[in-house]
Amino acid sequence: MNIASQPNDIRDVIEADRAHVWHHLSQHKPYETVDPRIFVEGKGMRVWDATGKEYLDALSGGVWTVNVGFGRTSIADAVRDQLVKLNYFANSAGSIAGAKFAQQLISKMPGLTRVYYSNSGSEANEKVFKMVRQMSHRHHGGRKYKILYRDRDYHGTTIGTLAAAGQPQRREQYGPMPPGFVEVPHCLEYRSQYGAIENYGERAAEAIEEVILREGPDTIGLLCLEPVTAGGGVIVPPRGYWEKVQEICRKYDILLHIDEVVCGVGRTGKWFGYQNYGIEPDFVTMAKGVASGYAAISCTVTTEKIFAMFKDDADDPLSYFRDISTFGGCVAGPAAALENMRIIEDEGLLDNTLRMGERLVGNLNALMERHAVIGDVRGAGLFCGAELVSDRQTKEPAPEKMVQAVVADCAAQGVIIGATNRSLPGLNNTLCLAPALIATENDIDGITDAIGNALTKVFG
Numbered sequence: 001m002n003i004a005s006q007p008n009d010i011r012d013v014i015e016a017d018r019a020h021v022w023h024h025l026s027q028h029k030p031y032e033t034v035d036p037r038i039f040v041e042g043k044g045m046r047v048w049d050a051t052g053k054e055y056l057d058a059l060s061g062g063v064w065t066v067n068v069g070f071g072r073t074s075i076a077d078a079v080r081d082q083l084v085k086l087n088y089f090a091n092s093a094g095s096i097a098g099a100k101f102a103q104q105l106i107s108k109m110p111g112l113t114r115v116y117y118s119n120s121g122s123e124a125n126e127k128v129f130k131m132v133r134q135m136s137h138r139h140h141g142g143r144k145y146k147i148l149y150r151d152r153d154y155h156g157t158t159i160g161t162l163a164a165a166g167q168p169q170r171r172e173q174y175g176p177m178p179p180g181f182v183e184v185p186h187c188l189e190y191r192s193q194y195g196a197i198e199n200y201g202e203r204a205a206e207a208i209e210e211v212i213l214r215e216g217p218d219t220i221g222l223l224c225l226e227p228v229t230a231g232g233g234v235i236v237p238p239r240g241y242w243e244k245v246q247e248i249c250r251k252y253d254i255l256l257h258i259d260e261v262v263c264g265v266g267r268t269g270k271w272f273g274y275q276n277y278g279i280e281p282d283f284v285t286m287a288k289g290v291a292s293g294y295a296a297i298s299c300t301v302t303t304e305k306i307f308a309m310f311k312d313d314a315d316d317p318l319s320y321f322r323d324i325s326t327f328g329g330c331v332a333g334p335a336a337a338l339e340n341m342r343i344i345e346d347e348g349l350l351d352n353t354l355r356m357g358e359r360l361v362g363n364l365n366a367l368m369e370r371h372a373v374i375g376d377v378r379g380a381g382l383f384c385g386a387e388l389v390s391d392r393q394t395k396e397p398a399p400e401k402m403v404q405a406v407v408a409d410c411a412a413q414g415v416i417i418g419a420t421n422r423s424l425p426g427l428n429n430t431l432c433l434a435p436a437l438i439a440t441e442n443d444i445d446g447i448t449d450a451i452g453n454a455l456t457k458v459f460g
Contacts, residue, residue, distance in 0.1 A: 042070025082335035118325035121261030121287035122156025152232030205244030227273030234385025269381035297333025
């Protein structure tokens, strides 16, 4: 930490925060007697709080965002240079950075051709839902308007994206939800709905087809899925699942939307999570790691076939996508994203993600041998989860308070990890890890050592 850059006493900052800032995902009653945590600096995979305490960040900024690590001066310089030259113009016009990043991005996504900019993952997903609804009216006589989403998946905080949330606690007290959103079953083999079967992946996909047939294929326009379920428990799709899902979508002429807000831009060791499974999506959305949090940006990416459906009748004043994202016109986002992508390529971070991801899963499996409370270890690249249970035989979830106690003890040791939170009643029991793609062997070992110590302290 650069002590010289910080004032000796920032009590006034802490009090201003306590008095005026409404933190995300936080119950504020404790802040009446306990200071809110304020971070003041970050470098690499480490951050420092207002007290000077150092933390190893195993969550890439708390919510799986800072893929290339903190303190990247080259990204800051790229943003600064862009802001001085042109900071903003509504994306009804173009920009140099916007055009260049779109070209670079599309070069990593064969079969896709068009990029729509906005500023958050929720917004990127909402754009897809709006496109599907407009296509329903213009090309399907008002049919094919329903949007399928999966149990345990999550797609954002707007009312529209919450309607597609397979996490009941995220939705509670925000209804009524908009109509036309229909849930399909989850694909977590560890908690199989069908007992112990050999072809669980295919069976889980067939369950989607059963919903389609129940609702009527001519009413369904879109299937929206995460490539690896994130906040719902870090669920890696089972063997045979994605091949069957793709087959079902083509069979019933249903568009496939892959939500890469968490998995995109290197997190799984590929540029995008779906590229691990041979999928050919119609829509891909992304946000967090696109610029590693150095500027706000999200992208809705689609095919030329979809794009053409919004320009087929230039004389119709309603024929185009009548949408705008104000801050989709901030040129800092594409400028940061270009440099972020260069860093990932030049530093070989995709390969590093695979190597360090293998080490992370290996370390977690070693912990599972020593701690009966770990029931399952799952992961793809540097995106891993360890599900905690009270009994391995019954798979009874560990109490949520004890899971959170593990998270708190790791923080006390100076390591920031996460856990499923306010998502699934009775199933908020999975530890979540998403260290930056720059992680070293020492970083990975430090993370899992802290988890081991915490498990011993909390569970014995």
